[in-house]
Structures are given as structure tokens and as C-alpha cells.
Amino acid sequence: MKRLTLPLAKEQIFALKAGDSVLLSGTVFTARDCAHRRIFELLDADMPLPFELKGAFLYYAGPCPAPIGKATGSCGPTTSARMEPFAPRLLDLGLGGMIGKGEMGEAVRAALVRNGAVYFAAIGGAGAFYGNAVKHSECVAFEDLLSEAVYRFEIENFPLVVAMDAHGGSIYDR
Amino acid sequence: MRTVDTKQIEDCVYRLALRAGRRITEPCRLALEQASRKEAGAAQFALSTLLENARIAEEQQLPVCQDTGMSVVLLEVGQEVCLTGRLLTEAVDEGVRRAYRDGYFRKSICDPLSRANTGDNTPAHVHVDIVRGDHVRVTYLPKGFGSENMSRLFMLTPAQGKAGIIDCIVETVRLAGSRPCPPVIVGVGIGGCFDSCALLAKKALTRELGSAHPRDDVAAIEREALQKINALGIGAQGFGGTVTALAVQCELAPTHIAGLPVAVNIQCHCMRCEEEVLS
Numbered sequence: 001m002k003r004l005t006l007p008l009a010k011e012q013i014f015a016l017k018a019g020d021s022v023l024l025s026g027t028v029f030t031a032r033d034c035a036h037r038r039i040f041e042l043l044d045a046d047m048p049l050p051f052e053l054k055g056a057f058l059y060y061a062g063p064c065p066a067p068i069g070k071a072t073g074s075c076g077p078t079t080s081a082r083m084e085p086f087a088p089r090l091l092d093l094g095l096g097g098m099i100g101k102g103e104m105g106e107a108v109r110a111a112l113v114r115n116g117a118v119y120f121a122a123i124g125g126a127g128a129f130y131g132n133a134v135k136h137s138e139c140v141a142f143e144d145l146l147s148e149a150v151y152r153f154e155i156e157n158f159p160l161v162v163a164m165d166a167h168g169g170s171i172y173d174r
Numbered sequence: 175m176r177t178v179d180t181k182q183i184e185d186c187v188y189r190l191a192l193r194a195g196r197r198i199t200e201p202c203r204l205a206l207e208q209a210s211r212k213e214a215g216a217a218q219f220a221l222s223t224l225l226e227n228a229r230i231a232e233e234q235q236l237p238v239c240q241d242t243g244m245s246v247v248l249l250e251v252g253q254e255v256c257l258t259g260r261l262l263t264e265a266v267d268e269g270v271r272r273a274y275r276d277g278y279f280r281k282s283i284c285d286p287l288s289r290a291n292t293g294d295n296t297p298a299h300v301h302v303d304i305v306r307g308d309h310v311r312v313t314y315l316p317k318g319f320g321s322e323n324m325s326r327l328f329m330l331t332p333a334q335g336k337a338g339i340i341d342c343i344v345e346t347v348r349l350a351g352s353r354p355c356p357p358v359i360v361g362v363g364i365g366g367c368f369d370s371c372a373l374l375a376k377k378a379l380t381r382e383l384g385s386a387h388p389r390d391d392v393a394a395i396e397r398e399a400l401q402k403i404n405a406l407g408i409g410a411q412g413f414g415g416t417v418t419a420l421a422v423q424c425e426l427a428p429t430h431i432a433g434l435p436v437a438v439n440i441q442c443h444c445m446r447c448e449e450e451v452l453s
Contacts, residue, residue, distance in 0.1 A: 019216060034289055064240045064280040073278050074237040076227075079320045079353050101320075102353040102412060123220045124320065124355040124411060125444040126227035127240040146291050147240075147280045159223060161216050161413065171216065172352055172412050 003157070007055045008096060013118050016162045018169035023157040024120065028059040028099065029140070032078050034148040036086040038141070043089070050141030050150060053094050059122075059155075060100035062147035063131065072137040072153070074127030077101040080119070084108055091115045099160060103172040113168050121163035121171070133158050176308040177256050180265035182452055183310060187247060187269025187298075190314035190448040192277045195237045198228050201383035202359075202420070202445035209357055209410065209417040216413035224410075224443060239444045242279035243316030245270045245298035246376065254308035267296040282319070301373065309453035313380050321358060321442040324350035327372055330434040336395060339364060339436050343399040343422060344406070346438040352412020355442035359383060360403070360422040363437035364392075365429035375439035378425040380447055387424055396422045410443075 004012060006026025016022070029051055031039065042049055060080050064073025080087075080100030087098060088111035097117045101124035112119060122130060136154035143149050164170045198206075203225070210221035231238040247266050251257070259265065274281055274295040281295045299317075326349075328342045343362055350358070363374030386393040399422040409415025420443065429435060 021216070021219060062240060062280065062282075064237050064242065065278045067236070067278045073280070074231070074240040076240055078241070079323070081353050101355065103351055121411065121413075123223045123227075125239045125442060126223050128231040128234065128236040128238060129223060129227040131236065131240070132230065132234075146293070147282070148291075159219075161219070161411075171414075174407055174414065 006057055010116050013097070013116055013166050016118050016165050018162050018165045018171045020162040022120070022160050022162065024160050025156050025158070026154070028057045028153050028155055030059045030061045030063065030151040030153060032060055032062045032148055033082055034145045035142055035150050036083060040086065051152070053090065055094065055096045057096050058090070058098045059153060060098060063137070063151065064127070064147070066137065070131070072131050072134045072151070074131040075134060076127035076130045077122040077124055080104050087111065091117050099158070103170070104164060109164055109168060109170065112164055112166055116166045118162060118166055119164040120160040122158065122160055130158060175254055175256055177258055178310055178452060180257055180259040180262050183262065183312065184265040184269040186312045186450050186452060187266050187314060188273045190312060190450060191245065191270055191273035191316070194314050194316050194446040194448040195242045195277055195279050196235055197232050197446065198238055199383060199445050199447055202443070203228055205383060205420040206443060209420070212417060213410060213415045217410040217415035220411040220413055237277065237279055238446065239318060240280055241282065241318040241320065242274065242295070243318050244283060245295060246315040246317050247298045247300045248313040248315070248377065248380065249300065249302045250305050250311035251302055252307035252309045253304055255310060262302070263297070263300050266298050266300050270296050270298045309451050311449065311451045313447065313449045315380055315447045318442055318444065321354035321440040324354040324440045325375070326438050327368070328436045329368070330436055332432070332434050334434060338434070339395060340399050340402065342436045343438055344402045346440065347403045347419060348406055350440055351408055354440045355444065356408055356412060357410055357417045357420050357443050359420050359441040359445055360399070361439040361441060362422060362424040363435070363439070364424055364426050366427035366435060367429070368435060370427060371435035372437040372439070374425040374427055375437035378423040379439060379441045381423050383421050383445060389426070392424050392426060396424055
């Protein structure tokens, strides 16, 4: 299995094909429904975002609280389709890619190709497994949203499948 | 007449919620193992990761899935039982509140409009059936919403019959695609009215996985729908394959001469359900 460490260079992203398995390490930011709403409010008001979007990877996830001695609680991916209204604009602003689960639509496919970005699928339901692969977690924005806040995660060897690649390929095409 | 203090029900909900959050049911684990032997490639990778995840969760007492769900609590209360103590629903909520705090479970319940989180996973969705006897049966089902979101209700006409019912079930799973965390378990309510039909579908999920309905004509619907679903090719996580659903489970209730309600409640592969009888 291919090992990759974030941030990814464009040539690394272009080398990925839908269906490839990878072990991903590095920094990602969690964001799900409510966090996206807040991020868009900031963008619409021309306000700075709480993290640098360029080259960043979003993890569509909302963790369980961290038990004592752990960086985070269980934290698998949430359904990416709910973030479809948000992903194209964020990709156009430089987002490097996303990690989630399940298919995303044509607007996302086009935005991934347009921007040379990639969408990885984590295995939905494997919350304990992925939680253990988070080595450090820090809330960077919207703390009042609890599990829906934005957390900076340092991840180590996240097993992922390339769901939609930068060439328009998708593992969900049947 | 038997007296049951609702504090006993609170403690029971507490125990069941903690247990449910940390393990999938044994029939579900076995079904995933079986699926894992059948599949190949990315789907096989997904299934083996899920089995490894279930092992880690039980061993380290962690939530199996971060979506520790909306707390669905089905209560069967014997007519010979006299409940004492605080209000039943308050007792259930207190059990949920304590379990989600002590288990480091995610609190996933919010106001539908403001989206403000209630902070303790309450209120639970409590349904009470009054039955014969002097026992209280508590069934705890933490319902994740990746799959709940993919559920549908149909008001068919009687003429649509058995073929119409099967179409509803298969079409719901087809439209859900990779989104609800397949392989799914499909709970189906047939009959009743608009709301009772949906409850039947939810109750169908609590039946032991893989058990056929005792009525032959219903079991036939379950078999045919499962076969058609597994021919869709969606597979585990939508990565393709022959196991898109682990089971189709139907429950029936008499309905009106003018109607044929069908509710399809989708459950992800992370089937967590615990039950205890206080007697």
C-alpha cells in the first residue's frame, strides 16, 4: 500500500487513481455540516478562515470526546454527500482535497479535475480504528459546536481508498 | 401487581447504552465475517477493517462508530407493572445522559432549526408498548443517521401489492448507494398507517439478524428483496461487490382497505442493539 504524507505535491495527487489504497499521515482539519456553514459565513463576509485553506485536507468527521490518555475519541468519516454544496467553492479556493465516505456528485467531480485535487474514502463505521490513528488533536475553531467544531488532527497511517481522483475517475462509477 | 421503580429502568438504559455503543451484535459480526470471505479488492479491505475495528472497540471499550446515534428506546411494559418514581421518559433520558457522559460517546442531538446541540444526547426516542404480564423489556438501539437519512416511506395502492413492496425496498437501497455505509440491514414496515408503518420498520431492525419472518409469504418478500439488492453491485462502502445488504427484515400490521403503506428504514453495517428484561 502506498504511503503518503500531507501536504501532497500536485504530482503526487495526479499519480493517484480511483481505487488505489493509501496510508495517509500528516495534518488534516475536521469539518462537517455546521462547521461548513460557519466557514461559508466567514467567506461571504470576507473574513479570514481559522486555518489556511491552500493545500489543506478536510476530514468530514465529528469525533467522540477523547477518553483520558487519547488524542481523540472514535472518529470515522461521515457521509460526504451532505458537504456537496460546499466542496466545489472550497476546492476553487485551493483546498487540496477531502476525506469522507460515500459518493459525491458531478459538481465535485468537476471541481476535483479543475483544481487537481483528490477525494479519499475512509471506511465508514471504523470509528475506533481511525480514532486510534489520530496522534494529536487540537480545536482550532467553533468550539461551541462540540463534535462539529474544526479540529486539527495529526494522523498516522490512515487507511484510505482513492474515491475520486484528479482525472475524473470515481470508484463509485458502476 | 409488581412495582418497578423507574430508577431500575434508568440504570438498565445506562447499562444497555454503554454496551451497545461499544459492540456490534454477534449475528452482525458473523455476517460481516461471511461477507469478508466472499468479497475481493477494496470491498474486502473495507470489511476486514470493520472486523478489526469491532475487535478494537470491544477490547479497548471504545465506541465502535463515532456516530453513537440517536437513542431509540423500545419499552415493553407488562400491564401488571406499577411504575413508581420519576417520570418514565425522564428516567430513560437520565440513563442516556449518564451513559453518553461516562462512555465518552458523541452527543449528536440538536435543535432541528438552530442546530444547537442539547449537549447530552437527550431526548431519547422512547416508544412504549403495554403488554401482558409483569415484566419490563428494554431494547436499546443507537441509530446512526448516515443510514437513517436514506430511509423512505411509501403510500402504495393495494393493487401494487407484493411486487410494489419489493420495488420500494430495492429502489431505496439503490438510491442510497454508497452513502449509508453498506452493507446495510433493511428494516421494512408493511401496513398500519403513516406513522405506525415507520415504527414497524424500526422494530424490524431489532429482530435477530438473519432470522426469517415466521409467515412464508413475508419471508419470501425478504428473500426476493435481498437477492435483488445484492445484484445491484453497490457492495461494502459502495466499493462494488455482491454484499450490499446483510438482511431484509419485514414486520406487518393490518392496514386500511384503501392503502398499502411501506416504510424502509436503513441501518448501516454497524448494528448495535442490546436488550434486557426486568422481571
